[in-house]
Amino acid sequence: MSQHIIVWFRQDLRLNDNPALQSALNGKNAVIPVFIDDNDCGRQPGIMGRWWRDKSLAQLNDALKSCGSRLIFRKGRAQDVLPTLAKQVGATAVYWNRQYEADIVARDTAIKSKLKDSGIEAESFNGSLLFEPWEVTSKSTGGPFKVFTPFWRACCALGLKRGLWNVPDKITAPAQWPQSDALPATAPLDHMDSLNIWQPGEDGARDALALFLSENISGYAERRNLPAEPATSRLSPHLRWGEISPARIVAETEAANIKTDDGTKFLSELGWREFSYQLLYHNPELAETCLQNKFEAFPWRNDADAFEAWKRGETGYPIVDAGMRELRRTGYMHNRVRMIAASFLIKHLLIDWREGEKWFWECLVDADPANNSASWQWVAGCGADAAPYFRIFNPMLQGPKFDADGIYTKTYVPELNALSGKTLYAPWTAKSDMLDSVAISLGDTYPNPIVNHEAARARALESFKSL
DNA sequence: TGAAATGTTGGGGCG
DNA sequence: ACGCCCCAACATTTC
Numbered sequence: 001m002s003q004h005i006i007v008w009f010r011q012d013l014r015l016n017d018n019p020a021l022q023s024a025l026n027g028k029n030a031v032i033p034v035f036i037d038d039n040d041c042g043r044q045p046g047i048m049g050r051w052w053r054d055k056s057l058a059q060l061n062d063a064l065k066s067c068g069s070r071l072i073f074r075k076g077r078a079q080d081v082l083p084t085l086a087k088q089v090g091a092t093a094v095y096w097n098r099q100y101e102a103d104i105v106a107r108d109t110a111i112k113s114k115l116k117d118s119g120i121e122a123e124s125f126n127g128s129l130l131f132e133p134w135e136v137t138s139k140s141t142g143g144p145f146k147v148f149t150p151f152w153r154a155c156c157a158l159g160l161k162r163g164l165w166n167v168p169d170k171i172t173a174p175a176q177w178p179q180s181d182a183l184p185a186t187a188p189l190d191h192m193d194s195l196n197i198w199q200p201g202e203d204g205a206r207d208a209l210a211l212f213l214s215e216n217i218s219g220y221a222e223r224r225n226l227p228a229e230p231a232t233s234r235l236s237p238h239l240r241w242g243e244i245s246p247a248r249i250v251a252e253t254e255a256a257n258i259k260t261d262d263g264t265k266f267l268s269e270l271g272w273r274e275f276s277y278q279l280l281y282h283n284p285e286l287a288e289t290c291l292q293n294k295f296e297a298f299p300w301r302n303d304a305d306a307f308e309a310w311k312r313g314e315t316g317y318p319i320v321d322a323g324m325r326e327l328r329r330t331g332y333m334h335n336r337v338r339m340i341a342a343s344f345l346i347k348h349l350l351i352d353w354r355e356g357e358k359w360f361w362e363c364l365v366d367a368d369p370a371n372n373s374a375s376w377q378w379v380a381g382c383g384a385d386a387a388p389y390f391r392i393f394n395p396m397l398q399g400p401k402f403d404a405d406g407i408y409t410k411t412y413v414p415e416l417n418a419l420s421g422k423t424l425y426a427p428w429t430a431k432s433d434m435l436d437s438v439a440i441s442l443g444d445t446y447p448n449p450i451v452n453h454e455a456a457r458a459r460a461l462e463s464f465k466s467l
Numbered sequence: 468t469g470a471a472a473t474g475t476t477g478g479g480g481c482g
Numbered sequence: 483a484c485g486c487c488c489c490a491a492c493a494t495t496t497c
């Protein structure tokens with residue numbers, strides 16, 4: 001007998017390889033796809049996260065339409081919307097894919113029992129991770145891993161391959177569609193001039209993976225560190241909204257016969273994502289509380305001017321500024337540069353990593369509740385398997401090392417186009433008549449460094465020693 | 468998924 | 483030929 005089943009989309013904005021959707025499709029069921037904009041629970045997406053999400057929702061709606069279905073969009077508290085909607089459409093079941101933030105887990109658990117109490121089946125699935133956060137445990141402690149390498153080794157030993165589902169041909173519509181609010185408008189963001197590099201949605205995710213595997217993964221193990229090279233997958237925003245499943249990434253990477261070093265290195269980046277979600281699940285306060293408690297006593301500086309300069313990309317250190325400007329222009333920053341920019345805020349400026357985390361949360365199209373927090377804690381040294389406190393990136397060395405010819409840096413800091421080599425990354429060391437001759441005036445056309453590297457490094461080591 | 472300081476080695480210039 | 487110094491190049495340790 002045919003049933004009406006609600007599929008509740010959340011951070012799984014795709015039709016392919018979607019376990020909740022696939023389970024609903026069994027038999028001749030009518031499916032009601034719904035997305036609920038619930039701003040009462042969970043960390044709300046930042047400006048760029050919302051921009052991406054709204055674009056992605058429009059794509060999801062289009063994809064559903066080409067299967068004979070459509071997306072029902074509702075604003076409100078999920079625990080109110082879902083039971084009401086279920087009753088209204090006569091649903092016998094509600095399916096969704098799991099999320100892992102503590103308040104969302106609690107809400108979903110409550111919804112599940114509320115639905116079951118009214119005789120409606122409710123079931124959740126794993127649609128966004130290779131392993132559930134409670135699934136991979138250390139043999140020695142019995143608990144979750146605290147170090148990445150043994151964690152990922154254990155994952156690989158369990159096996160990364162998963163079964164996959166393709167996009168269904170047809171999704172049976174209910175006899176009558178329930179009312180939907182209008183999908184959110186996807187207004188352009190006036191201060192962003194480079195958002196056309198992105199293609200939010202399932203098709204964009206598939207294209208990004210295909211391009212990466214066919215053209216750009218060669219030499220990944222090394223080239224991934226070079227921000228001027230198109231050597232990273234740029235899948236992070238797609239993964240964040242579940243437009244592609246990690247299982248599909250694993251399957252297609254393995255099928256592409258990538259050279260071992262490059263393939264395993266790439267898949268290990270998925271491993272960091274798994275590791276971050278494990279950390280988030282077992283540490284609900286990941287965005288707010290240092291995993292290593294002793295760091296809570298750290299004497300962070302309040303320095304509004306320095307923080308503003310960092311956000312605007314006007315620290316006077318070109319590789320840092322390039323990264324911060326890439327972030328504001330494109331909603332993205334290359335991973336190598338994220339580490340440099342984050343290290344600069346934390347170690348050179350001694351500003352609380354949580355301030356940086358919040359700024360990235362607003363600005364990144366891939367801002368992810370697990371990855372963003374875990375990575376900031378990693379750089380700060382207060383996280384799991386973190387960089388030691390004395391690891392302080394030198395922006396004058398990182399530049400020449402990873403952007404030797406300055407192509408990346410000059411893309412975002414064009415006022416330094418005339419400089420090259422080490423001078424590009426330390427303009428104040430250039431002879432003043434040389435700067436004059438190319439019309440660079442420090443403090444005018446480009447900022448003077450807001451801190452002295454050697455002094456800032458010494459200050460950071462001194463402060464961190466107090467721990 | 469660092470950088471800087473310190474230690475070691477070996478070749479070349481030179482008296 | 484030899485010792486001495488200098489210093490680049492590399493290795494180790496320290497932060």
